[in-house]
Amino acid sequence: MTRPTDSHARQQRDAALRTLDEAIADHLAQAQRSGELQGAPSYGKPLAEMAGWDETPVEFRLPFKILKNAGVSPPEIELFHRRAALRQALAAASCDEERGRLQRELGELEQALALRLEGMRATGRV
Numbered sequence: 001m002t003r004p005t006d007s008h009a010r011q012q013r014d015a016a017l018r019t020l021d022e023a024i025a026d027h028l029a030q031a032q033r034s035g036e037l038q039g040a041p042s043y044g045k046p047l048a049e050m051a052g053w054d055e056t057p058v059e060f061r062l063p064f065k066i067l068k069n070a071g072v073s074p075p076e077i078e079l080f081h082r083r084a085a086l087r088q089a090l091a092a093a094s095c096d097e098e099r100g101r102l103q104r105e106l107g108e109l110e111q112a113l114a115l116r117l118e119g120m121r122a123t124g125r126v
Contacts, residue, residue, distance in 0.1 A: 050065070057117075057121060059121070060120065076113065076116060076117065076120075079109065079112070079113045079116070080113070082109060083106065083109055083110065083113065086102055086105060086106040086109060087106065089102055090102040090103060090106060
């Protein structure tokens with residue numbers, strides 16, 4: 001049994017994608033004709049922005065969206081959650097010793113987070 005060449009496999013994949021694109025276009029055209037699209041609450045309006053979109057650096061919006069859609073959160077998100085928890089604990093701290101420890105831990109975390117984000121910006125990699 002012979003294996004298809006890369007170009008043949010690519011042609012088959014491209015044809016399948018064109019077929020899928022055509023099926024999607026046909027479905028959308030049919031929904032447009034039937035009035036189904038016009039009945040949608042968001043019809044004719046811009047899509048709502050995701051929470052945090054504006055705060056996310058432009059070069060990371062697409063990679064982060066892909067990760068989110070895949071159900072995977074970037075490690076930096078855990079750092080942000082940890083920072084929020086430390087800030088809450090710091091606000092609720094009752095003694096100076098605990099407050100000092102939490103402030104040091106928060107400072108170290110914020111420095112690590114800043115270095116990580118700056119490294120990501122510099123390299124352009126998530």
